[in-house]
Amino acid sequence: MYARYPERFSKGCPVVNSPANKVCINPVPENADQAVIDKGVNFPTLQRVIAKAI
DSSP states (O other): OTTTOGGGOTTOSOOOOOOOSOOOSSOOOTTOOHHHHHHTOOOGGGHHHHHHHO
16 A cells, blocks of 8 residues: 555555564563572562462
């Protein structure tokens, strides 16, 4: 459509962005302790829940 009607596109030719490679709701920080990484939990409030489960 841009080739046919370039006047309709005020910002120039549209660019399609590629999707993100990785999407996380609560990513584990890179500087996390090994215990947190092993459990895969990044919620400080859930530590007592994890302790009860063990």
